[in-house]
Amino acid sequence: MSGNSFGHLFRISTFGESHGPGVGTVIDGCPAGLHIDPELIQQELDRRRPGQSAHASPRQEADRLQILSGVFENKTTGSPIALFIANGDARPEDYAHLKDNWRPGHADMTYSLKYGHRDHRGGGRSSARETAARVMAGALAKQLLAHAGIEISAYVSSIGPHAMPTADDFYTREEVDASTVRCPHPATSEKMIHFLDELRTQGDTCGGIITCISNGVPAGLGNPVFHKLQADLAHAMLGINAAKGFESGDGFAAAGMLGSLFNDAIEATVDESGHPKFHTQTNHSGGIQGGISNGSPVVFRVAFRPVSTIMQDQQSVDSRGNAVNVEGKGRHDACVVPRAVPIVEAMCALVLADHLLLNRSARI
Amino acid sequence: MSGNSFGHLFRISTFGESHGPGVGTVIDGCPAGLHIDPELIQQELDRRRPGQSAHASPRQEADRLQILSGVFENKTTGSPIALFIANGDARPEDYAHLKDNWRPGHADMTYSLKYGHRDHRGGGRSSARETAARVMAGALAKQLLAHAGIEISAYVSSIGPHAMPTADDFYTREEVDASTVRCPHPATSEKMIHFLDELRTQGDTCGGIITCISNGVPAGLGNPVFHKLQADLAHAMLGINAAKGFESGDGFAAAGMLGSLFNDAIEATVDESGHPKFHTQTNHSGGIQGGISNGSPVVFRVAFRPVSTIMQDQQSVDSRGNAVNVEGKGRHDACVVPRAVPIVEAMCALVLADHLLLNRSARI
Amino acid sequence: MSGNSFGHLFRISTFGESHGPGVGTVIDGCPAGLHIDPELIQQELDRRRPGQSAHASPRQEADRLQILSGVFENKTTGSPIALFIANGDARPEDYAHLKDNWRPGHADMTYSLKYGHRDHRGGGRSSARETAARVMAGALAKQLLAHAGIEISAYVSSIGPHAMPTADDFYTREEVDASTVRCPHPATSEKMIHFLDELRTQGDTCGGIITCISNGVPAGLGNPVFHKLQADLAHAMLGINAAKGFESGDGFAAAGMLGSLFNDAIEATVDESGHPKFHTQTNHSGGIQGGISNGSPVVFRVAFRPVSTIMQDQQSVDSRGNAVNVEGKGRHDACVVPRAVPIVEAMCALVLADHLLLNRSARI
């Protein structure tokens, strides 16, 4: 079933735990002849890395990209591309007290009940470090998308109670990363930062929402039934740690709207060669109709729950059912959402790259 | 890629358009030896069928289930199970005016741009009739789940502006179907019915939200990374026509909560044989941690946009780019959400059945 | 896992037993816009049908093709294409004596041990009738291949001890079907027919070999590692009932050859536009190097064991382990190989169609 693989034609398999030798990904299905810039992959790894700001975990990881295969003279060869980063700075003894104790909100209990035993060091496979493998793969997928004129931008549109007034515009990476919480609306960003500073003193955590917009997606990506473009995006997003919700276009708000208001009217212009170019006047649907992209920006949002590790004592149990007190210690983020921005972009890139290739077989 | 197939071990492929001979599904992977009650499948088809109430489309379809293969002496044989219902009462001439005109909100434009031509009669593959194939397959999956002690209940928790005060309880099918809008809270149901009556006179449509709760799901279903249980559920739900959002557990509300409040505390009781039984005191996580079920009810919600076909004129274009007026006529629901209840249950059943089988390989 | 599905992009799922309502196939992934001639599918079904000659089973089946979905105005729409033929003339009472007795060489024992119970009527899913679903799907795949200039020809090159002197030429269907045993070498054909006549009087059966040649396969189909073109062909062929061996190019004979003799020398000619066209002087490799087609004809052979049902008494057991005598009765072929010709062609067509689509993603 390959629960650690994702995609159909542009398919990745990831591996690695936070406290083993490293994490990596194998990309099977990238077309040959794509020029690869390793620096662009490294940049995305750096964006994901903790320790970039006061709001994030202080653990230091070098995260130097190694390309193990599939690229020759800076071009993809059609062979699988393996990307790897070594782990460093691992302190498994930090987790010794968690060997038998199950932390609330974490995967400790469910892993133990499913698999019978678990790698308790740093969460094993449930560690946020696993997402580095996605980011590497996604950064490569972005280079395939860029070749097709597709660009993705994600940003934090809400943290705890603080939300951007509107969040349906495309922002450049510079605009997004100018804020330490990756919110491109300066006033809201400031409130978020202040809010997180307070949370940290309380030893508490919070969640937030990320908005993601893809420009340049051609009409025709996606499928009519089970593999609707929004279905594959939802699949990708809910597979990210701590994600609890997904909405495409107007999403949950659409449930309260009338059809006469929601429908996006279609219009056409004529290009210089006399062919009609179609577009919608509004974008309530988020760029997708009937599961297939319509040429408008593809817009969705992802909700993240609060980080599970809090700096407070919590009541729980150990693996034998005894009540235990789980102490709040270790190195952890007060809010995971800003670091999740490159992960959301990466997973979006993987879905779009896959559908870009799948769409090559749509017509005779 | 098989965009019309769903699942891994319990895998279905569906086929059929609204105006061809019929719709069907092939289930490949149902274990042998399962007793099948065809009547239970027929009941689900009847629940999905339009024309059950004033709120739904008046088109009459007999929808008599035919089992074409895979069941012998009322038991599954391990061979693929093909289920089929013939179409009747099709009036393709109702759609002749839509051959070249693209309706706002529909898949007309995106199908045309993707495939080059399309079956314009009744929406072809984008027709709601396609969902009958899912309902048949899901009804069979439910019989596999029942054998494992798992029961699914979905209901309408919100239509337009009217929402149930709380929606985290499990209701019986009788309680749900007692309401023509499938809302088990009588006072809210009444408001919804009144609201839809008004909408109909205006020729308008609306959306809504369905809550789905699965009881009896054992701990251990799901996977840690890309195939988290909630990811596969989100994939399934966003693949339903008109679905625009998905949330697991507290979902989008969790984005505004603090970790100290969101975390579900774990406790244990000891069963008669002395083994610990684990459960969470609250269920903010919706029964899933780290992508794996924890033994609590699995809870999610799905948001649906308004029905696209409204009984009002709309501005649009034809396939050559000419502006056209799309008239509001045909036979359509004012609100699709009550009829989507069995579809949500069916897709949920397919995901759980698949993970039930996948989990058989979790341990040595 | 979908053991009844085949292919990746051009993917089929088959269903049906010999004594149920019928057999069918769902093709998911055929590109839109392909003109379909149903008559060409019917012709292939007719070629597969028993009762065409004295050498084959006298059971009569109408096998009228029904297209249930996916084709509109004679063109594929991109939706799944369901093809179906009803069963007729089924006499399950012919098999009543086999309910508990396990016939040597048949799947009775293995089905029973795997699934716990089985549909004993006519072999259930192990019936040769299942192959009709492959033939339908393959006949549609051939129309996709014809559009790309690819043509497939299979024929019987050996039956029992009688083999064609050489068997590496392409024959037209007319040449092949001119022989009732589908051997295009008249002298050998005559010997085969005489041999089968004798076998029939003895109540015995035999096997044979089919040669399959595909012309017009462009260079580039296939993959370097697990999905080598010959690997997928071998997979397809060994999945046919009674197939016991597969060889690509010189096959087993190559094991006894020297490299200096086996290697196919490469030469190039220049086409009118000045581009080099490459080809090999010989074709020991069967048109494939490194798992990828090289532009030469793709050549392979498939060995079939004798038909298991013989008109002689055999010692066996029943499901409780008691010794029983299995009588030789029923309606069966003395040699399955001539009827397997369209099945080999169909499976070859499915593999090539899949790789034709997969190859669209080979390069940027």
Place this chain on the structure above:
Amino acid sequence: MSGNSFGHLFRISTFGESHGPGVGTVIDGCPAGLHIDPELIQQELDRRRPGQSAHASPRQEADRLQILSGVFENKTTGSPIALFIANGDARPEDYAHLKDNWRPGHADMTYSLKYGHRDHRGGGRSSARETAARVMAGALAKQLLAHAGIEISAYVSSIGPHAMPTADDFYTREEVDASTVRCPHPATSEKMIHFLDELRTQGDTCGGIITCISNGVPAGLGNPVFHKLQADLAHAMLGINAAKGFESGDGFAAAGMLGSLFNDAIEATVDESGHPKFHTQTNHSGGIQGGISNGSPVVFRVAFRPVSTIMQDQQSVDSRGNAVNVEGKGRHDACVVPRAVPIVEAMCALVLADHLLLNRSARI
């Protein structure tokens, strides 16, 4: 499509070229709780390694196994298991003369035509070194099989014109590896060695046949239609470099046999608890009926063509179509077949491990 991945539940993805950093494999789907002995994996790598005898290539590779993930305290955790060996002793300059010249029998031409450019150093992905990744994965699969009582043995039954008198017995690894050509029949082994010595002086190469026998395979593995056990084995075997043929049980010889002789009679004995145990008196079918294992040893043979690189000049072309002379130089085996023994075993182990897990879902 993931052409570098293999299997369904026990699924591997391999990567790496002969002249990059190394080769590796990711195993996704190994059940948790399996005790892993890394030494057993290393032993298989050592068996595959060139330079073990005078008959094999003198290139020295350390091939030290690194386990990058998925094993904790010597047990599998249910997470993906990444295995890696670094490349050493690579001399890409040995291949500089091949940059534009296409060697007969090699994948140079087909890779170039498919992908547009290629990694010409040592054959890139078509290098025999790729098979090390399979051997690692297979060695792990063998540990899963051993846990289920399944044991695999392969050996060289034929090289060039020299074949073992009979080759249907199971030999221990010690018996097989006692011969430098891995032929457990001493007299034949001696002839093979002498034959290869002569070939080497001529600068020529040859092929051969490997027999593989699996003991302890329980009845019930495999599927009735496309994923017959022999079909998946054929797929696995023809995916090995230089493999040209596959036969299950009596294989091609069965094509010349009569049904009355081929059919394996079934008998039953009663075990101590009174349950019948079934077995066949003969094993013409190679342990498989109707695609499903019957409890007898699973027997198949694989034919390999001669090694393509010969120490003789050959006429060929370059990528622009100019005639060139390809000189015979480099480090290469005169016969690849003895080194292919662990590869055949590995691929067989992967198929059986996959079907062992798939079979867990066969019944309710």
